[in-house]
Amino acid sequence: MYSSGNPTNIANPINDASVQFDIKTEGGRLTLYQTTLCERLSWDQLNTVVDLDPYGYLDAYNEKDIQLICCQADASTLWLVPEVVQRKFVQSLNKSMDIKFSWVLTRDRPKGKEAVKYERSVDPSDLPDASEVEEVLNGSTNRFIVKNVYPRYFRVTGSGDVRPFEQEANDVSADLVLNRGNSEWWSLYDNNRFNVSGCGGLIGPMAIVVSEETPQGFLGETLSKSSIWGLYITFVLAVGRFIRLQCSDLRMRIPYENLPSCDRLIAICEDIYAARAEGELGVEEVLYWTLVKIYRSPHMLLEYTKLD
Known part of the structure; x- marks a missing residue:
């Protein structure tokens, strides 16, 4: 059953990406920066002299599953x-x-979880002073800096979870400009400028994403959406129990x-029904115990069910 579903792993790249930068206070939440203009570059097709993975985080992954996400600064x-x-x-x-930064990444699979979101609150120690943000909103200045906004490397699992690389030590800092x-608009500049060559001059948010392969076919979709536990509950418990109920105690049936021929037994049952309808309860009881006696004796059961 598992092999017939053809759960072969196939590539599941990122098809779309967007970024959002919010500031939240007791007075509410404002979205300062938001963009859907993000390019997706395959890792094996990058032509850059800059080493985008100097610490070797991606050595254990297939190059076809790695993508460079480059977004516009404006x-x-x-x-x-x-x-x-304001x-x-x-x-x-x-x-x-509270400053929140979020990535929204879209893939073709798994169904029902095509879009995944990674949202992170900036650590309080890395927040800018409230006076710096206030000066920008009041028009005194036009920029402020936020440290360690988001991690550079992400891994999107086959089940649709977004996880940053645990071994990564340095997060990305950002420069917010109004x-x-x-017309007025915000810009977000990536302060780690090693991405300029790889992104073709785009200096907005940048991330390196590993989108893991997902299995295809019906069983593959079940695994992607519900993990191995969903497959176990669906097939082993539900379907397996149904098959066992159909096949168990066959000898009792x-x-x-x-039986070869049940015409005589059926005739006795019909006689029991007729005797009950006519009120002949004594005849009904005799026929009933005759039927019980036949079923209690395998020899008599075979005699009564022989073919004519």
């Missing part, structure tokens, strides 16, 4: 928050501030399903 949406809203938001910065003019 946001794909304008900054349209009214000034009165002023009220600034008042809540000194009370509490561009002013006829022989007197009812595998």
Whole structure:
């Protein structure tokens, strides 16, 4: 059954990526930077003299499963928050501030989990001073820096979980800039500039993603969506139990399903029904115990069920 499902592993690359940068306080949540303009470059097709994996994190993975995600530094949406809203938001910065950075990655499989999200809150020790963010929103300056925003290397498992590399020590720091003019928009610059060559000059958010292969076919989809436990519960417990119920105690069904001819036994049953309908309860009881006696004796059962 497992082999007929053809659960062969096939490549499952990232088809789309987007980035979002939010600041959350007691006064609410504002999205400063958001872009869906991200390029996806295959690792085995990169033409760069810069070593994008100097620590050898990717040595254990197939090059066909690795992709370089490069995003534009300028946001794909304008900054349209009214000034009165900004002023009220600034008042809540000194009370509490939480910065969240998220990646949304989309693949073809597994079905139902095509889009996966990795969201991370910046450590409080790496947050900028509230006064720096306040000065940008008030128009005094146009930029502030956030340290260790997100890890550079990700691994998207076959079941659809996003996990950063545990051995990675240094996260990516970002420079947030509010561009002013006829229109206003935010820009996010990656401060680790070794990505300029690999991304063709794009200096926005960049990540190196390992998208693990996923099995195909019906069983493969079951494994991807529900893991091996889902396959076990579905086939071993449910289907296996159903098959056992159908095949168990076959010898007990022989007197009812595998006799040569049951015409005489059926005639006795019909006589019992007729006697009950006519109110002949004594005749009904005699016929009933005759039928019980026949079934209790294998020899009599064979005699009564012989073919004419």
